[in-house]
Amino acid sequence: MAFLRSRLFWIAAAVVVVAALLPFWVSIYLLSVLTAAYYFGVFAMAWDLLFGFAGEVNFGPTFLIGLGAYTAAILNSTAGLPIPVCVVAGALAAVAGGILLAVPALRLRGPYFGLVTLVAVLLLQNFVVIFASVTGGEIGMTVPDVLSIDASVNYWYALAFLVVCAALLFGLSRSAVGLILQASGQDAVEAAALGFNVTKHKVAAFCVSALFSGTAGAMLIFYMGTASVDTVVDIAIGVQIIIAAVLGGRRTILGAALGAVFLIVANEFLRPLGQLNTFVVAAIALAVILFFPEGLLGYALHRGERE
Amino acid sequence: MSGAVRLQVGELAKRFGGVVAVKNMSFDLKAGEIVGLIGPNGSGKSTVMSLIMGIARANSGTIKLDGVDISGWPAHRIARSGVSIVFQHSRPLQRQTVLENVKLALLPDSLLRLATEASVGERAREIAERVGLGGVLHRHPWTLPFADLRRMELAKAVARDPKVVLIDEPFAGLTPTEIKVFSDLIRTLRDEGRAVLLVDHSVKSVAALADRVIAMYLGERIAEGSADEVMQNETVRRVYIGGKIEAVERKSAGAGQAPTLLQLDAVEVFYGKTKALDRVDLRVRQDEFVSIVGLNGAGKTTLFNAISGLVPYRGAIRFGERDLRSQTAASIARGGVVHCPETRELFVHMSVRENLDLGGGHLSKSERQRQLDWVFDLFPILEQRQAQAARTLSGGEQQMLALGRALMMQPKLLILDEPTLGLAPVILGQLSKAIERLRQERSLTLLLAEQNVTFALPHSDRVYVLDHGRITWQGDPVRFAEEMSTGYL
Numbered sequence: 001m002a003f004l005r006s007r008l009f010w011i012a013a014a015v016v017v018v019a020a021l022l023p024f025w026v027s028i029y030l031l032s033v034l035t036a037a038y039y040f041g042v043f044a045m046a047w048d049l050l051f052g053f054a055g056e057v058n059f060g061p062t063f064l065i066g067l068g069a070y071t072a073a074i075l076n077s078t079a080g081l082p083i084p085v086c087v088v089a090g091a092l093a094a095v096a097g098g099i100l101l102a103v104p105a106l107r108l109r110g111p112y113f114g115l116v117t118l119v120a121v122l123l124l125q126n127f128v129v130i131f132a133s134v135t136g137g138e139i140g141m142t143v144p145d146v147l148s149i150d151a152s153v154n155y156w157y158a159l160a161f162l163v164v165c166a167a168l169l170f171g172l173s174r175s176a177v178g179l180i181l182q183a184s185g186q187d188a189v190e191a192a193a194l195g196f197n198v199t200k201h202k203v204a205a206f207c208v209s210a211l212f213s214g215t216a217g218a219m220l221i222f223y224m225g226t227a228s229v230d231t232v233v234d235i236a237i238g239v240q241i242i243i244a245a246v247l248g249g250r251r252t253i254l255g256a257a258l259g260a261v262f263l264i265v266a267n268e269f270l271r272p273l274g275q276l277n278t279f280v281v282a283a284i285a286l287a288v289i290l291f292f293p294e295g296l297l298g299y300a301l302h303r304g305e306r307e
Numbered sequence: 308m309s310g311a312v313r314l315q316v317g318e319l320a321k322r323f324g325g326v327v328a329v330k331n332m333s334f335d336l337k338a339g340e341i342v343g344l345i346g347p348n349g350s351g352k353s354t355v356m357s358l359i360m361g362i363a364r365a366n367s368g369t370i371k372l373d374g375v376d377i378s379g380w381p382a383h384r385i386a387r388s389g390v391s392i393v394f395q396h397s398r399p400l401q402r403q404t405v406l407e408n409v410k411l412a413l414l415p416d417s418l419l420r421l422a423t424e425a426s427v428g429e430r431a432r433e434i435a436e437r438v439g440l441g442g443v444l445h446r447h448p449w450t451l452p453f454a455d456l457r458r459m460e461l462a463k464a465v466a467r468d469p470k471v472v473l474i475d476e477p478f479a480g481l482t483p484t485e486i487k488v489f490s491d492l493i494r495t496l497r498d499e500g501r502a503v504l505l506v507d508h509s510v511k512s513v514a515a516l517a518d519r520v521i522a523m524y525l526g527e528r529i530a531e532g533s534a535d536e537v538m539q540n541e542t543v544r545r546v547y548i549g550g551k552i553e554a555v556e557r558k559s560a561g562a563g564q565a566p567t568l569l570q571l572d573a574v575e576v577f578y579g580k581t582k583a584l585d586r587v588d589l590r591v592r593q594d595e596f597v598s599i600v601g602l603n604g605a606g607k608t609t610l611f612n613a614i615s616g617l618v619p620y621r622g623a624i625r626f627g628e629r630d631l632r633s634q635t636a637a638s639i640a641r642g643g644v645v646h647c648p649e650t651r652e653l654f655v656h657m658s659v660r661e662n663l664d665l666g667g668g669h670l671s672k673s674e675r676q677r678q679l680d681w682v683f684d685l686f687p688i689l690e691q692r693q694a695q696a697a698r699t700l701s702g703g704e705q706q707m708l709a710l711g712r713a714l715m716m717q718p719k720l721l722i723l724d725e726p727t728l729g730l731a732p733v734i735l736g737q738l739s740k741a742i743e744r745l746r747q748e749r750s751l752t753l754l755l756a757e758q759n760v761t762f763a764l765p766h767s768d769r770v771y772v773l774d775h776g777r778i779t780w781q782g783d784p785v786r787f788a789e790e791m792s793t794g795y796l
Contacts, residue, residue: 171421172421175421175422176414176420176421176422176423177417177418177419177420177421179400179403179407179410179411179414180411180414180416182400182402182403183400183411186398186400187397187398189362189382190394190397190398191383192361192362192381192382192383192386193360193362193382193383193386193391193392193394194383194386194391194411194412194463194467195383195386195387195412195416195467196383196414196416197381197383197384197416198383200416200418201418204418251402
């Protein structure tokens, strides 16, 4: 296991070095695609912490992302607060929203938790549309500040953010707390009988997931310069995140980031197919889920374990 | 040998909907004592265990640990106070090693301790070695044989030095050699001054180990004492075997010549590596009532599931002219083989009437009404309870509904699995009368599985004895009474 972990570490390090050098090679267009994909990767990793470890399916990742994004955007455009303050505020808003949602929802068993998270997204979406004077409604809102106007700098910001988030979330998943969380997700009764407060650990996981989702959501709008329902709240975005995480591999954290990058890049490369594009990507995702239910990285790791 | 009272259970009661699972249950558990809690399936013993652990909540009563009332506490708090449990089936962390699985049990319930202390690793290793896992510390659970998985569960349960250890079916699935090793491990727990509660369905398996045995039936204590005393106890014998075995010679008209309706040849079922059925041959003739008797775990339910197409099997099963192998469970049922399972499988949120209507869903309206009238005539209580949700019925009424729903399907062959499970004697009488009426009023073939021989014999033309997945005896009920009544328990 230690060997595997170190091998995984070296592979990851090599991938990061190559990724960091990309701006010297590739087009600005590809850089912009990857930049968005990296933020998307953080969304997917944060989601995997809930699904892969806590065993809870959150159908509303965009509720947390949207809270972070819109809080940051509104503070920036109305109060003119600097970007770092807005991002921190967005992250905190997502955590607060996450707690408000998770505490009552986790009392429910079975599919109800997932349904509550789904409804939460619709609520947020309606809220944004109704309070159009502050939120920009369906058209969206532009933020006065952006991270940078240089595509390469934006790319490096996104990559650094992804790497830091990946390291933190991966470390957390392999820690003692991660072990307890995994046990709670797999067999809540047994985890409780071993003396672990399952609800406490799951709410904490939800908060951590919200923290990363909210931060990434806020960062994303300062990259794009706009916040709109279609890019950070819509259910379709949430579905993409879920597909990315499952595609990459449940319970791997890193796999989720890979899945997200794959999904976004594939979508762009298949753009010449026109309308068929999304269909082909969805078909690939479906095939992977059907034939490799553990996901791409999960499959690779598991083969390593069996050897 | 035994010391202070550790656990005190007083007047415990638990209901699930209309079913009373535990009532008026009281007992003590002392330090340095092994107590066996036994009872047939459905007697409420497992519920008592979940109530102690806080997995389920009692409706009334007290559970005191060292004098502190812990009833109503959440399970994790009860675990932290010194109660631990070894589940019969567990789901270990498959991606972690054995050592990491044991470590898990030693972790503090804290959100901030990200790193495990070195002492935790050492302690986990020590515990794992003590239960005999020293050689497999770095293997993954899915590579381990069953006995080692049980050891791992035991290691997790004793990791945090509990005062009280609950063990569910300690020896299920173990070989005689492994049973000896496990018995020694459990004795060590006693010698360290822990209170141990073994929950099992048979007296025999805990007899050698337990200092004291408490027998349960229908949610209540029916006997307490040494293993020998409990085994000799009249009430215990009655609930296990159904009392004195008496055979009634059946006057079945020409059953000997009727054509064979169901035929099993060399049927075998495997669950993973375990053989649950071993070359079972069975014949049931048209209009014949056949019983399969055997203790819990003998393979009765597996046999029935094979016939109904619910588990894959080797060998051949024929129903009339049809080979059932290639058919789905649904088409087997539509063909007239109706299975009334031991777990009843009612649609608990639907009303009694809706359950019955679903059973008769394929009948024409007038036919369904006729069939319904007949079922209501058989079980008048169901007519009164028509609008009630199935879950609110008592255990006996639920069994009647399950049987009624099966009859609505107009079975040619009715497969009835342990209808007496967890039911009071007065209900048994009513069920018995209903089955007698089936024979008189309908052309029906019955295959009945029972642990309660007294219930089964009067309804049987022939009896098969199933033991550890094999048919060990077959013959008519009169011969059964003569030959088998002594050696059965």
